[in-house]
Amino acid sequence: MHFPDVWRHLLAFCVFRALPILCAGLVLAGCGGDRRERDGKVHLVLSVPADERTRPMYRGVVNRFIETHPHVEVEILEIPKNYYSKVLIMIAGRNAPDLIWMGQSFAEFAARGVFLDLSERIKQEVELDEFLPQALSWYNIEGKQYGIPFGIDMNDIAYNKKLFEAAGVPFPTDDWTFEGFLDRAQRMTVDADGDGRPEQYGFKGGLERTAFGAHVISNDGQRSLCNSPEMIRALQVGMDLADKWKVSPLPEDSDVQSLDTYAYFRQGKAAMMTMYTWNLPFLVEKCGGMDWDIVNMPTVKQRGHWASSQAILVSADTPHPEEAWMLCQEFFGDTVQKTMAQRGLPPNQRVAQEYMAAFKGQPANWGALYKARDSLYPTPRIANLSEIMSLYSSASSGVSAHRATPEEAMVKAEKAINLYLKRKRRRKR
Secondary structure (H helix, E strand, O other): OOOOHHHHHHHHHHHHHOHHHHHHHHHHHHHOOOOOEEOOEEEEEEEEOOOOOOHHHHHHHHHHHHHHOOOEEEEEEEOOOOHHHHHHHHHHOOOOOOEEEEOOOHHHHHOOOOEOOOHHHHHHHOOHHHEOHHHHHOOEEOOEEOOOOOEEEEEEEEEEHHHHHHHOOOOOOOOOEHHHHHHHHHHOOEOOOOOOOOOEEOOEOOOOHHHHOOOOEOOOOOOEOOOOHHHHHHHHHHHHHHHOOOOOOOOOOHHHHOOOHHHHHHOOOEOEEEEEHHHHHHHHHHOOOOOEEEEOOOEOOOOOEEEEEEEEEEEOOOOOHHHHHHHHHHHOOHHHHHHHHHHOEOOEHHHHHHHHHHOOOOOOOOHHHHHHHHOEEEOOOOOOHHHHHHHHHHHHHHHHOOOOOHHHHHHHHHHHHHHHHHHHHHHHO
16 A cells, blocks of 8 residues: 555655654644634634744734634644645644645645635635636646635846946846846946956846746646756756856855845845845845846746745635635735735736736836736646655756756656656556
8 A cells, every 4th residue: 555645755754854843743733722612712723834024914814804703713823944744744633724824835735635625615706807817727626726826926036226227238128038138147247357256246046947948847747848958958048157158156156155145136246136026025125225126037938937826725624614714715805915915916916906006116117027927837736746846956956066967967857757757657556
């Protein structure tokens, strides 16, 4: 008898490497206590990977909810580290939270029957036409809608406008190409003393592989796509930015690595850098004295941005599905989406347009997020995502470390992924 992959790996993880996490998970699992009723009130447990920036949002939602639903009390279970592992432990221990935050690993949980099918409730009570169809599809498996995201994360490029103006180089625009990107990166790289170590790099980070048309795995999770000309070019360009064109720091440059991404950008050591939308509040705070903005990823073979999303889903094991659904709705409502727009794109396009029209401040080009809505490429929502991406990352890391060429690395990744998929198919027979 074979355990399903996620449970098999969880068991090995807990037994051999993470007994302390198991113990912590059991403590967390006991936090909920008797979740049926307390003093005549319905008790719900909401698990979230909250941090200091998102904690006020979660607490605000819960406080507003219990004001209008006095028969319900809500316990927020904050799990800032090892979130997915700890929630898995709670589920395996038959003490799942009533409502569960989910992101990129949604399908890995959904494949195990963890979530309540909300299709009928959503169909009857939600104006689905207002939501970005692609964002809805991220929480849909075999026609069943398990939830609606309240925020879309993506990557973009931040740039220092003051440095561009001083150099007389035009600002990047959302419709720029790879050639335009490389031209600006070269013109914004400054090696004043000619020692081969620029005082100012044109770019720090990496370009999005989907802009090259490169993908790791098919959307159905059945075919490896990593060993393709598009992926090899994406990896080669990533290396050439540092090795050939010298517009980006080398990965092994200890002086560069000693500085965090934002300090490096803030100190004017990089004119452009890759950024993720969840870090926008951090940029606004730490780079407040700078004149900076954001711009979409350049088009290479196509327009492309990595994307993910966040949603609150209802546990299939909750004893209070109606109350859990009512709280769930609060998270994809207008108020929360406008709050989360400070760190991503609202999935509700009406809300996104309203926010964009009223927005004042940094980044001035917040509309770049809205413009990117038709070029979002999330990692496929498949049940074995973690294993596949681990195999890909293990091989591709050899490229950045100069241990393998892109061709060699992708042959290795393809073989490893195909072998993994073959073994999975055998176990299903």
